[in-house]
Amino acid sequence: MNDTMRANILLGRTFDEEYYWKVIHACALTQDIESWPDGDLTMIGERGINISGGQRARLALARTVYSRADVYILDDPLSAVDAHVKRHILDNVILSSGLLGNSLRVVTTHAESMLPFCNQIVTVSDRTMSVVHQEPKEHVVATTISASDNSATCDATPDKAKADSTHDDPADDNSIKTDIEKPTPAADATADPEPAKEKKQPKKWTLWENAKYVFNICGWHVFTTLVITASFRPVSDFILDGYNIAALKENAKSDTVSHDAVLWYLKVRLFKAATSVALDKIEEFIAEGPYIVEDCRVPSQWPPSGNVEFKDLSVKYGADLDYALKNLNVVIRPGEKIGIVGRTGAGKSTLAKTIFRLLNEDVEGSVEIDGHNIAKFGVGDFRPKLGIIPQESTMFNGTVKRNLDPLNEFTIEDMWAAMIKCGVADVIEPKRKRKSAGIADDDEDIDGEEDNDEVKIKADEERWEKAGFLMRALLFLLLKKKYKKANDKHQKIGINRNVGQDDNRFSSGQRQLFSLCRLIMRKRKVLILDEATAEVDLETDGKMQELIRSEFSECTVLTIAHRLDTIMSSDRIIVMEKGEIAEIGPPQELIAKGGKFAELVKANEF
Numbered sequence: 001m002n003d004t005m006r007a008n009i010l011l012g013r014t015f016d017e018e019y020y021w022k023v024i025h026a027c028a029l030t031q032d033i034e035s036w037p038d039g040d041l042t043m044i045g046e047r048g049i050n051i052s053g054g055q056r057a058r059l060a061l062a063r064t065v066y067s068r069a070d071v072y073i074l075d076d077p078l079s080a081v082d083a084h085v086k087r088h089i090l091d092n093v094i095l096s097s098g099l100l101g102n103s104l105r106v107v108t109t110h111a112e113s114m115l116p117f118c119n120q121i122v123t124v125s126d127r128t129m130s131v132v133h134q135e136p137k138e139h140v141v142a143t144t145i146s147a148s149d150n151s152a153t154c155d156a157t158p159d160k161a162k163a164d165s166t167h168d169d170p171a172d173d174n175s176i177k178t179d180i181e182k183p184t185p186a187a188d189a190t191a192d193p194e195p196a197k198e199k200k201q202p203k204k205w206t207l208w209e210n211a212k213y214v215f216n217i218c219g220w221h222v223f224t225t226l227v228i229t230a231s232f233r234p235v236s237d238f239i240l241d242g243y244n245i246a247a248l249k250e251n252a253k254s255d256t257v258s259h260d261a262v263l264w265y266l267k268v269r270l271f272k273a274a275t276s277v278a279l280d281k282i283e284e285f286i287a288e289g290p291y292i293v294e295d296c297r298v299p300s301q302w303p304p305s306g307n308v309e310f311k312d313l314s315v316k317y318g319a320d321l322d323y324a325l326k327n328l329n330v331v332i333r334p335g336e337k338i339g340i341v342g343r344t345g346a347g348k349s350t351l352a353k354t355i356f357r358l359l360n361e362d363v364e365g366s367v368e369i370d371g372h373n374i375a376k377f378g379v380g381d382f383r384p385k386l387g388i389i390p391q392e393s394t395m396f397n398g399t400v401k402r403n404l405d406p407l408n409e410f411t412i413e414d415m416w417a418a419m420i421k422c423g424v425a426d427v428i429e430p431k432r433k434r435k436s437a438g439i440a441d442d443d444e445d446i447d448g449e450e451d452n453d454e455v456k457i458k459a460d461e462e463r464w465e466k467a468g469f470l471m472r473a474l475l476f477l478l479l480k481k482k483y484k485k486a487n488d489k490h491q492k493i494g495i496n497r498n499v500g501q502d503d504n505r506f507s508s509g510q511r512q513l514f515s516l517c518r519l520i521m522r523k524r525k526v527l528i529l530d531e532a533t534a535e536v537d538l539e540t541d542g543k544m545q546e547l548i549r550s551e552f553s554e555c556t557v558l559t560i561a562h563r564l565d566t567i568m569s570s571d572r573i574i575v576m577e578k579g580e581i582a583e584i585g586p587p588q589e590l591i592a593k594g595g596k597f598a599e600l601v602k603a604n605e606f
């Protein structure tokens, strides 16, 4: 939420200073806090927009750990952090030596390296669960299961749990307090030093200051257009759709904003807290510069080959902040596959953002694609020519079709083909129905699949047959709407189904797969995959990598990943460290050299 880092963790709960700083340390947030101008009182934007993906994940973990619950359900808590931080969090939070050591911890994970530490491994496949009990490398869950054996833990073996509780592990007998007083040394002692407790007052922009700023820049009509639009559509939406606020500015000049819209806006939006978030977005849009630069248009087949060059590139997110990128110089050749790795906060995503000019802060130096400095182009012109799967993929409000093809460039068949390739077609419509609409991917036997709609239609027909005159009239009214669109083939197969921005029908992995569908349909010469497979299981990750290799063999692909398997087959690896390139070269060479990359590989093997 749009508040200080501390408020984001406390969530209105009492401030227990001692425990709070222990949580900060355990969740490896100390160094981040120290690097921010207002320490833990630094404002975090809505949905954590001004912190890195890893920082967001650790903040969410800290919020949960601060709740001091008896039972914790942690949904893939380590997917967005590097191997060192993963180890630190395991030791200081999740394992029995950590802050949650005395609680029951149910952890969902794609990280197989975590499995040896668990008492029970529950595998979920095709909606069936199988449970494996084992002797953990370190006692994680068992002690707590027996201590709170009233738990609704679906624990199939209480005896086993009790047995485990008697294991001779001193850490198990310690209270949380004792554990904390004697923290287990992390594998990497530098992962998070002791916290600094400096408290500074945050700088806050009032709504009025925000509004004045936008008024001064763009005047009344533009202001209202901007706010109405920005309130409804996220930044990424604009980017992906190829729209831009500058285009709206043009509309506003031609006086397209009706008074009704203005009044409606004033009533509904202006006085709501959400508006300040919209205003933040507006500032970003305005700072992006023109949508189209008439005397420097991007050619239609651009970029022709996909050569990417970073020249003396430095980036800061604010005058009083450290450089997030420092004097980067590197040439990426056409068609090269580059893996970008590095500790959390090293600058990987910032590097990706510079290629899309998503940063309006202090950017020095340049990014050139096929010899063109991208700063010269209008953002609306060059962005749609590049492809990205961002760290957090989004589904937009609208139909599945609009999500896949916001600019109406492709046929329905293209969309199904992409969804089938990426393995998400079944999420939208079962194979049986697709087949009846002529869009099945193979001849696999699907006769056993039950078609609920057909069963329902039959039941409706039977009801109709039995009904008298009056009842038929009533049924006619009730069923008319239901069957109105029954003849629409595409309606029947669900691509016109509405999905929402925060639609929980889609897992984060599935959202990433939908982003991959968009890329496959567009076939851009330069692609950025920012933790594009972090949320999917290893097998799907492997399939996605294979698909990326075959579909984009001619393209330049920059892949950011903490999971090293994902980038091991890259032509070259860039290891980022504190905003700089610490190492660059083919993966096997870097491993043989025994430097930073070799260290990361080793850390990943724990």
Ligand SMILES: Nc1ncnc2c1ncn2[C@@H]1O[C@H](COP(=O)(O)OP(=O)(O)OP(=O)(O)O)[C@@H](O)[C@H]1O
Pocket: 032, 049, 050, 051, 052, 053, 054, 055, 080, 081, 082, 317, 318, 324, 342, 343, 344, 345, 346, 347, 348, 349, 350, 351
């Ligand atoms: N919008 C922002 N405003 C201020 N600082 C930011 C912003 N985004 C990132 N930073 C800071 O810039 C640095 C680099 O962040 P970046 O997101 O590039 O790291 P990363 O290597 O991608 O990390 P992760 O692996 O955690 O995703 C971090 O210190 C982060 O706190």
